Amino acid sequence: MDIKGAVALVTGGASGLGEATVRRLHAGGASVVIVDKNAERGAQLSGELGERAVFADTDVTSAESVQAAVGLATEIGPLRIAVNCAGSGMVGRTINRDGSPHDLAVFEWVIKLNLIGTFNVASLAASAMSKGEPLAGGERGVIVNTASIAAFDGQIGQVAYSASKGGVVGMTLPMARDLGVVGIRVMTIAPGSFDTPIFGFAGDAMKSALTEIVPFPTRMGDPAEYGALVAHIVENQYLNGEVIRIDGAVRFPPK
Numbered sequence: 001m002d003i004k005g006a007v008a009l010v011t012g013g014a015s016g017l018g019e020a021t022v023r024r025l026h027a028g029g030a031s032v033v034i035v036d037k038n039a040e041r042g043a044q045l046s047g048e049l050g051e052r053a054v055f056a057d058t059d060v061t062s063a064e065s066v067q068a069a070v071g072l073a074t075e076i077g078p079l080r081i082a083v084n085c086a087g088s089g090m091v092g093r094t095i096n097r098d099g100s101p102h103d104l105a106v107f108e109w110v111i112k113l114n115l116i117g118t119f120n121v122a123s124l125a126a127s128a129m130s131k132g133e134p135l136a137g138g139e140r141g142v143i144v145n146t147a148s149i150a151a152f153d154g155q156i157g158q159v160a161y162s163a164s165k166g167g168v169v170g171m172t173l174p175m176a177r178d179l180g181v182v183g184i185r186v187m188t189i190a191p192g193s194f195d196t197p198i199f200g201f202a203g204d205a206m207k208s209a210l211t212e213i214v215p216f217p218t219r220m221g222d223p224a225e226y227g228a229l230v231a232h233i234v235e236n237q238y239l240n241g242e243v244i245r246i247d248g249a250v251r252f253p254p255k
């Protein structure tokens, strides 16, 4: 799929990995719908990029809200690219040190945002993509979801986050199989530790602990490296139904 001239929708597009993806796809000549609930930052970014960038104030967990963002995209042209980056986490153990259980509302919140939000966007975007004319090789669209290496190497305190990201990993193959008939590919990226505002709460000590365990390159990932992988996935038609780790070969220890 050519990035140039395509219409792309990027959730979480106002910050971090999503913002880097917006910038990369926009620089490659796509028209980009920045889908985020951070209206101030989203409007700022679309204003900065100017032509071919529009912000849609959206909650990815709401079908109505996402349908409106997809509608905005299809007004520009056939929707071809959807990238799911909206997400977050909350630390909590299955039982706390005092034996009390994990807050169920917190567990549900993380699943709703990271797993149900991702499915909601993928399904509504795929429905719109399926109505477009096929391109070369019968391709109609590509969906890129964001998991985390915590889907595989979940640490102590990451039970909700790992479950949500494990769900994203688990959806990848069946979704690609569901959508193959209409020429839509589905890929998932599982990032290691990337230097984004999601680590706003983390001090230097936590960041260096995350960094020093990375075999090579021993640093945090640059969001532009995530954006570059999205661009490659879009352009490489034979990538489908798979999860790619981008993590400098790190494997998270238990804590």
Ligand SMILES: NC(=O)c1ccc[n+]([C@@H]2O[C@H](COP(=O)([O-])OP(=O)(O)OC[C@H]3O[C@@H](n4cnc5c(N)ncnc54)[C@H](O)[C@@H]3O)[C@@H](O)[C@H]2O)c1
Pocket (backbone or CB within 6 Å): 011, 012, 013, 014, 015, 016, 017, 018, 035, 036, 037, 038, 058, 059, 060, 061, 085, 086, 087, 088, 089, 113, 114, 117, 146, 147, 148, 149, 190, 191, 192, 193, 194, 195, 196, 197, 198, 199
């Ligand atoms: N940064 C990392 O190291 C890392 C590692 C692995 C996975 N991830 C995943 O990558 C994704 C992006 O993370 P990031 O580091 O760029 O975070 P970030 O906090 O910089 O950006 C997340 C964006 O999602 C938006 N968002 C949150 N809830 C939303 C909702 N309900 N509707 C619409 N938008 C919403 C936020 O406003 C924000 O702009 C997340 O799913 C995260 O779990 C990040």
